[in-house]
Amino acid sequence: MGFIFRKTVPRAPSIVRWRAPSPSWFKLNTDGSSFGNPGLAGAVGIIRDSVGHVHLAYPVTLGTGTSELVELTAVCWGLELALTHGLAPLVVEVDTMAVITFLQSRVSGKWEVQHLIMRIVRLQQLLVADVQHVFRKANGAADHLAQEAVSLQLTWVLHHNDIMGILRGILCLDRWGVPHLRRG
Numbered sequence: 001m002g003f004i005f006r007k008t009v010p011r012a013p014s015i016v017r018w019r020a021p022s023p024s025w026f027k028l029n030t031d032g033s034s035f036g037n038p039g040l041a042g043a044v045g046i047i048r049d050s051v052g053h054v055h056l057a058y059p060v061t062l063g064t065g066t067s068e069l070v071e072l073t074a075v076c077w078g079l080e081l082a083l084t085h086g087l088a089p090l091v092v093e094v095d096t097m098a099v100i101t102f103l104q105s106r107v108s109g110k111w112e113v114q115h116l117i118m119r120i121v122r123l124q125q126l127l128v129a130d131v132q133h134v135f136r137k138a139n140g141a142a143d144h145l146a147q148e149a150v151s152l153q154l155t156w157v158l159h160h161n162d163i164m165g166i167l168r169g170i171l172c173l174d175r176w177g178v179p180h181l182r183r184g
Contacts, residue, residue, distance in 0.1 A: 016138040016182045018174035023050045026090040028078040028129075029139050032070025033146035041065035042149030045078035046141055047087050052175030056081055057158040057167075059149030068108065071096045072116040074146075075131070079123035081157065089128035095136040095143070103131055137180040141170045 021027040030045040041062040047055045060077055062070055075092060082090055094100065102108045102117050103124075123129065136143060144167055163171065 011183075014182050015179040016135045017177055017179045018052075018138050018141070020048070020050050020052055020175075021091050024089075025050060026055065026082065026087045028075075028082060028090050028092045029134070029142040030071070030074035030078050030092065030094050031139060031142035031146040032067065032072075032074045032096075033150045034065055034067050034070050035150055038064050038066045040150055040153075041070045042146060042153075043070045043074035043077060044142055044145040044149050045074050045081070046145065046171075047078065047082060047090070048171075052171070054158075054160045054163060054171060055087055056085065057145060057163060059145055059152070059154060059156065059158075061149060061153045061155045066112075067096070068098060068102070068110065068113050069116075071099050072102065072113050072120065074142075075099060076116050076120050076123070079120060079127060079129060082127055082129070083123060090130075092129050092131040093134035093139060094131060095134055095139045097133055100131060100133050135182050137182045140180065141167060141174060144170055 026047055026049055028045050028047050032043045034041040041064060043060045043062060046057040058077060082088055106117060106121060108114055108117055
């Protein structure tokens with residue numbers, strides 16, 4: 001019959017959490033959301049210091065876009081804001097491995113995002129910014145804000161006192177080091 005059965009071994013769940021950057025460093029957590037690919041899209045980021053205090057958060061409405069475009073736009077906006085506000089050096093965390101791959105190779109194969117890749121690489125050099133992968137469960141605040149950005153279709157920059165509701169709660173849990181369970 002041609003059936004092939006493979007025995008799959010379930011992975012054990014792991015514990016993840018948001019980790020603060022080293023003293024005198026900042027952390028930018030980014031995320032993008034696209035309802036469809038392409039579809040209604042938004043990009044966000046949150047810049048925090050070594051004690052978890054929010055310096056800036058930003059939701060950006062992009063209209064229609066692909067997942068690669070929104071993820072890279074989120075990083076680019078965050079680096080631009082960090083440069084403007086003197087929030088460096090910084091660690092950038094993204095929950096999409098494609099962004100890491102694009103930035104390491106400096107090539108996407110798609111002309112619509114190539115200019116973003118080159119701009120991000122230049123900003124990384126100016127800011128001393130290290131881009132790293134983070135599991136989505138440890139990127140909960142940015143993930144939540146990304147969903148709101150797409151549904152509200154607004155672009156603005158938030159400061160610490162502007163953050164309310166569920167997002168404020170998620171940020172407090174992060175600052176306190178509350179763990180999240182990630183399925184294997």
